Amino acid sequence: MxxxxxxxxxxxxxxxxxxxxxxxxxxxxxxxxxxxxxxxxxxxxxxxxxxxxxxxxxxxxxxxxxxxxxxxxxxxxxxxxxxxxxxxxxxxxxxxxxxxxxxxxxxxxxxxxxxxxxxxxxxxxxxxxxxxxxxxxxxxxxxxxxxxxxxxxxxxxxxxxxxxxxxxxxxxxxxxxxxxxxxxxxxxxxxxxxxxxxxxxxxxxxxxxxxxxxxxxxxxxxxxxxxxxxxxxxxxxxxxNLSDRVKTKRILFVYDNKGIQSSESKTYESIVNQTYPNKSIVFGNNQDNFHDQVEYDYISYIQEGSILHPNYAEIMLSFNNDPDIIFCNFKVNKTRTSIFYLSSSVSEEGEVSRHYNSNMVYKRGVFLRDGIIRGEKKGSKACFVGHSLVHTNYTSYIENLLQGKKNIFIYGCGGHTKQLIELVDFSSFDLKGIIDSNPSGNYFEGYPVYAANEINNLVVGCILISSFSFESEIYEQLIKVINKGKIIRIYNNT
CATH class of the missing domain: 3.90.550.10 (Spore Coat Polysaccharide Biosynthesis Protein SpsA; Chain A)
Structure with missing residues (x-):
């Protein structure tokens, strides 16, 4: 040597x-x-x-x-x-x-x-x-x-x-x-x-x-x-990985297939192919009550459309201090030449920002509800893996952001929104219209357009900001007029 x-x-x-x-x-x-x-x-x-x-x-x-x-x-x-x-x-x-x-x-x-x-x-x-x-x-x-x-x-x-x-x-x-x-x-x-x-x-x-x-x-x-x-x-x-942790912790993957046959799913395949030995897979979603399954130490909720790196579980469970929540970055493939990376964070109060479910692993007894860490370990220690161990395509990413939302509005009448509407089938979502600070017409891509100063007159369930360069600026404007919990940021630019 x-x-x-x-x-x-x-x-x-x-x-x-x-x-x-x-x-x-x-x-x-x-x-x-x-x-x-x-x-x-x-x-x-x-x-x-x-x-x-x-x-x-x-x-x-x-x-x-x-x-x-x-x-x-x-x-x-x-x-x-x-x-x-x-x-x-x-x-x-x-x-x-x-x-x-x-x-x-x-x-x-x-x-x-x-x-x-x-x-x-x-x-x-x-x-x-x-x-x-x-x-x-x-x-x-x-x-x-x-x-x-x-x-x-x-x-x-x-x-x-x-x-x-x-x-x-x-x-x-x-x-x-x-x-x-x-x-x-x-x-x-x-x-x-x-x-x-x-x-x-x-x-x-x-x-x-x-x-x-x-x-x-x-x-x-x-x-x-x-x-x-x-x-x-x-x-x-x-x-x-430098960590020498023994792979004894048991992890349960809860797979939300959204009606897709597992035999045709790359998401399911990526779960099955995990290198981590002590794993099990069940079908369900993050609304199901799996967080008290005593036979498992950790639970990960994986949505259809998310692809896990083969070492996802091995890396996420490599921390020696048994954290209560572990999260990693995830990568979104928009086009062949357009890729962006997103990261979650956890405040001292246990509030998780920019969460995507599939990039998080929870210790048994801990779960996320309305963006807050709940359960017997509320406000518990979180560990962060900076690498993108999960990736998804842009369409799946947007669909997951909007899942279960009502009275949806998109902010921005530009090329970004035009591409957004081309890539995502909004016919299955409750999209009410487009909001813009300076609208130039009554309709955009077939949807009604509303001026930004009309927001208080609208029944808004959520607003999806459709801008990369001005996302933070638009966000700061919107939080002055609506609850920040109703604002969805695609890129989370800061």
């Missing part, structure tokens, strides 16, 4: 306090840290980071991209001559929190002849670790030194688009085992991100040439290509 597992990064000559804290967290786990920089940057940084070894690179991308970005190949060149069997590349503002006594040995064991990678969890501060996994990017990589020769020469740079995809994609294409580490330990304090669209496009074209499966003619084509690469990486990877 090699004692020296090295993480290489490239420290930026600004926001030093955040990077110091992040790198200290790596050192506390036992990693050796190297920063690869230009000589100009090293002169600025060296005295500030006395516990980091700096390596000067003779080449950088300053002439090509305007800043001294370090080429991915520079990292590989360094590791080729270094004495570390396991090599790590981590963005310099990623904090390793929790599992500090396990991480080093775990990485060494899992990275042998493999690549281990994962995504950060974006948070507002180190004090509050509740946040969302940045699903569209990858932030840490650990790999066996033996796979370095498998990387073709390339122009990707740390800090510019697409290098993170390349870091995992290249070894996968050569048959190397890829493992996604999903344990929540890598955290990132949110900040504004400025990226150059031209670099995104040109480097995306470069990545596509290594695969040669897509014809890229415009931004939309490139966006679709990016989603397909992520999907390929995901399907080519196994999930690994």
């Amino acid at each position: 090699y004692k020296n597992l090295t993480i290489a990064t490239s420290i930026a000559p600004f926001n030093l306090s955040v990077q110091k804290q992040a790198i200290s967290s790596w050192l506390n786990c036992g990693f050796r840290v190297v920063s690869i920089n230009s000589i100009e940057e090293i002169k600025i940084l060296q005295t500030e980071f006395s516990n980091v070894e700096f390596v000067e690179t003779k080449s950088n991308a300053a002439n090509k991209y305007g800043k001294p970005y370090i080429y991915f190949d520079n990292f590989l060149d360094y590791f080729s001559s270094a004495d570390s069997k396991i090599c790590g590349i981590v963005n310099s503002d990623i904090h390793f929190i929790n599992f500090s006594d396990q991480l080093f040995q775990f990485i060494i064991g899992q990275s042998n002849q493999s690549i281990v990678y994962g995504s950060r969890i974006d948070i507002d501060s180190i004090v509050n670790l509740h946040g969302d996994v940045y699903e569209l990017g990858l932030d840490f990589f650990f790999f066996d030194k033996d796979i370095i020769p498998l990387y073709p020469k390339n122009e990707f740079c740390i800090g510019l688009p697409w290098w993170d995809y390349w870091a995992v994609l290249a070894p996968i294409l050569k048959g190397i085992t890829a493992k996604r580490l999903i344990t929540p330990f890598a955290y990132h304090i949110k900040h504004s991100i400025n990226w150059n669209k031209d670099y995104w496009y040109s480097l995306g074209i470069t990545l596509s040439q290594f695969i040669n499966t897509h014809t890229i003619k415009n931004d939309e084509d490139l966006g679709e290509f990016g989603y397909s690469v992520l999907d390929f990486i995901e399907k080519s990877s196994s999930y690994i």
Whole structure:
């Protein structure tokens, strides 16, 4: 076993306090840290980071991209001559929190002849670790030194688009085992991100040439290509977890089939194919009284249209502190190139926001009613898995949001609502009309249109906000005139 597992990064000559804290967290786990920089940057940084070894690179991308970005190949060149069997590349503002006594040995064991990678969890501060996994990017990589020769020469740079995809994609294409580490330990304090669209496009074209499966003619084509690469990486990877919890807890899946034959349901198939051994399945819904089933420790209500990751139960039940409610993110596929991610949260009073049933697991005796955790453990401890372990299509997502609702109105007479009406069959819902702040006609897509200042004259059961860019603004306007419990947000933008 090699004692020296090295993480290489490239420290930026600004926001030093955040990077110091992040790198200290790596050192506390036992990693050796190297920063690869230009000589100009090293002169600025060296005295500030006395516990980091700096390596000067003779080449950088300053002439090509305007800043001294370090080429991915520079990292590989360094590791080729270094004495570390396991090599790590981590963005310099990623904090390793929790599992500090396990991480080093775990990485060494899992990275042998493999690549281990994962995504950060974006948070507002180190004090509050509740946040969302940045699903569209990858932030840490650990790999066996033996796979370095498998990387073709390339122009990707740390800090510019697409290098993170390349870091995992290249070894996968050569048959190397890829493992996604999903344990929540890598955290990132949110900040504004400025990226150059031209670099995104040109480097995306470069990545596509290594695969040669897509014809890229415009931004939309490139966006679709990016989603397909992520999907390929995901399907080519196994999930690994730092938790060593024994799989003794029993879970009951309550499947709401909504009249669909189980033999024809991908939802049911995804439940049956769970890797977790101690599971049972019954037909029902979250209105049925299953929360007092004494033979089970946990219950998960799964609605038709939701697809579970094969490791859903295994990951959700991996917490050692026996939480009373566990929830994960979920992914909504709108079109081939339009995907969004949603996350739930739980207040100290036990109020759950943005819940979708299928992304939650309840301890026996605990249940959700009207958005509040009820039962003998009301206000109990909740645990959060930042990864999207459940996905659904846009139509199923909207239908579940509106299930059982009466006197429905949609807010917004624009292209978003037009697409919404095209994708969802509203003939089976009690849709009364469309509300808009500046209506230009009496009807929209066959439904009557009402001015926003008429809301108090309408019998409103709920209002579905049909806007991405202005969702929060519309929400703030609506809560001034109607109860917030009647407002449904599709994206939950904040």
